[in-house]
Amino acid sequence: MTYEINLAxxxxxxxxxxxxxxxSGDTRLSFLKKAGLTTGGLxxxxxxxxxxxxxxxxxxxxxxxxSSFGTGDVGILNYALTLEYLEAAxxxxxxxxxxxxxxxxxxxxxxxxxxxxxxVAFLKxxxxxxxAKLPKFExxxxxxxxxxxxxxxxxxxxxxxxxxxxQVLNIKSPAYVKAAGSILTIEARHASVIGLLNSxxxxxxxxxxxxxxxxxxxxVLAAVKETxxxx
Amino acid sequence: MSTxxxxxxxxRPADSAPSADSAPQPAGIVERLVRDDVDRKRFLRMAGGAGxxxxxxxxxxxxxxxxxxxxxxxxxxxxxxxxSKSSSGDVAILNYALTLEYLERExxxxVVAxxxxxxxxxxxxxxxxxxxxxxxxxxxxxxxxxxxxxVANPNGKFPITSATQVAQLAYTVENLGAxxxxxxxPKIQSPELLATALAIHSVEARHAATxxxxxxxxxxxDGAFAKxxxxxxVLAAVKPFxx
Numbered sequence: 001m002t003y004e005i006n007l008a009x010x011x012x013x014x015x016x017x018x019x020x021x022x023x024s025g026d027t028r029l030s031f032l033k034k035a036g037l038t039t040g041g042l043x044x045x046x047x048x049x050x051x052x053x054x055x056x057x058x059x060x061x062x063x064x065x066x067s068s069f070g071t072g073d074v075g076i077l078n079y080a081l082t083l084e085y086l087e088a089a090x091x092x093x094x095x096x097x098x099x100x101x102x103x104x105x106x107x108x109x110x111x112x113x114x115x116x117x118x119x120v121a122f123l124k125x126x127x128x129x130x131x132a133k134l135p136k137f138e139x140x141x142x143x144x145x146x147x148x149x150x151x152x153x154x155x156x157x158x159x160x161x162x163x164x165x166x167q168v169l170n171i172k173s174p175a176y177v178k179a180a181g182s183i184l185t186i187e188a189r190h191a192s193v194i195g196l197l198n199s200x201x202x203x204x205x206x207x208x209x210x211x212x213x214x215x216x217x218x219x220v221l222a223a224v225k226e227t228x229x230x231x
Numbered sequence: 232m233s234t235x236x237x238x239x240x241x242x243r244p245a246d247s248a249p250s251a252d253s254a255p256q257p258a259g260i261v262e263r264l265v266r267d268d269v270d271r272k273r274f275l276r277m278a279g280g281a282g283x284x285x286x287x288x289x290x291x292x293x294x295x296x297x298x299x300x301x302x303x304x305x306x307x308x309x310x311x312x313x314x315s316k317s318s319s320g321d322v323a324i325l326n327y328a329l330t331l332e333y334l335e336r337e338x339x340x341x342v343v344a345x346x347x348x349x350x351x352x353x354x355x356x357x358x359x360x361x362x363x364x365x366x367x368x369x370x371x372x373x374x375x376x377x378x379x380x381x382v383a384n385p386n387g388k389f390p391i392t393s394a395t396q397v398a399q400l401a402y403t404v405e406n407l408g409a410x411x412x413x414x415x416x417p418k419i420q421s422p423e424l425l426a427t428a429l430a431i432h433s434v435e436a437r438h439a440a441t442x443x444x445x446x447x448x449x450x451x452x453d454g455a456f457a458k459x460x461x462x463x464x465v466l467a468a469v470k471p472f473x474x
Contacts, residue, residue, distance in 0.1 A: 111451060114455065118455035118456070122455075122456070168426070174417045177416060178413075178416065178459070181417075181432070181457075181459075182456045183457075185409055185432065185433060185436045187433075188436040188437050189439065190451075192441045193450045200352065200355060201354075201355070202354070205355060205441050209434075210362040210365040210431070210434060211430040211431060211434065212437075214426065
């Protein structure tokens with residue numbers, strides 16, 4: 001029995017994916033624009049961060065991502081894609097940094113890097129022309145120092161769990177619900193293992209106890225903003 | 232009777248099934264569920280309306296007329312249930328999840344009693360068991376809230392022979408639990424229940440990955456996208472743990 005999430009299954013209404021030949025960088029909205037910025041201004045890091053601030057998201061309902069990510073399921077997928085971009089870039093950088101990690105941590109990094117890049121590829125493909133662009137990241141040493149890497153990874157993975165759990169009920173398409181649940185599982189697995197490697201305690205492995213906790217998009221985006229990783 | 236089901240489980244990289252001498256192979260009647268959608272639907276109806284029927288009766292009922300009188304007796308019991316029609320699908324799923332959580336709770340009780348684990352790992356594993364107990368209570372409450380009757384504890388039995396064997400079995404059981412919830416998620420009608428099921432599911436995933444790391448198995452045996460398991464697959468896999 002094989003199972004894999006494929007685009008045909010996810011793209012139930014054909015509204016999301018668009019033919020590759022019509023996709024053009026020129027017509028695609030940039031991530032910054034999606035994040036709520038108007039064109040023409042001088043775009044500094046601070047402006048982007050304020051676009052991600054909770055106050056800017058007050059209008060969003062049911063903890064949904066702000067409409068700047070897109071409407072309906074597209075918005076949720078772009079929100080997920082943004083978080084996955086962040087994770088993938090973080091791990092790609094850590095891999096390149098050749099960190100002095102324990103054998104278990106090195107094995108974890110290898111798996112998690114592969115997984116997060118696959119999540120990015122999946123969401124980008126599902127969104128097609130509507131996919132948010134890759135933001136610019138600055139990890140400020142968080143993925144080039146072994147100790148900081150271990151701590152930051154745990155925070156990012158647990159944030160992923162909170163984020164996916166927070167959006168599952170907002171997703172309309174059953175196929176997307178399935179996909180989000182499937183990715184949620186993986187984020188939870190990553191989170192628990194990096195937690196275990198950092199400290200073999202219940203608090204570190206399963207910080208939410210018997211039930212994981214959904215976070216609204218505004219809460220997640222505020223936490224992302226706080227890191228300053230998106231410049 | 233095909234043995235595809237048990238082979239399928241065994242072939243999962245995640246799987247570290249108990250050895251053949253410690254756990255019997257799944258009986259053929261369960262395997263029919265894998266292939267026969269009608270049987271599955273019958274099981275769902277049964278589970279949705281079941282009162283205090285045993286898990287074994289579930290399995291038999293799911294196999295319908297071909298598997299003897301026991302099945303029709305159990306099915307008759309189910310038809311007298313008072314669970315409301317609108318929520319019977321969710322009740323069935325909840326009772327299915329409850330059955331798995333009962334098994335997990337029982338498993339950890341025996342693991343803790345074995346004394347194989349001490350120190351930090353022992354504390355972690357004890358905590359996993361306590362969380363399964365919390366899941367049992369939550370699911371029982373949810374079934375009752377929907378007007379259904381919680382399924383009876385199947386009183387699972389598990390081979391407990393060594394620390395390594397137990398940890399590997401725990402890894403198998405938790406992977407199965409995570410995949411079982413994922414398989415039901417798209418079928419759950421109530422948004423509230425879906426949220427609860429997924430919040431439990433990711434905790435099962437945490438358990439599975441933690442145990443996997445402890446026994447040097449993959450933390451993500453399915454790769455970047457977790458694979459859901461159908462009810463029939465899960466039922467076949469837990470069959471060895473039923474009395």
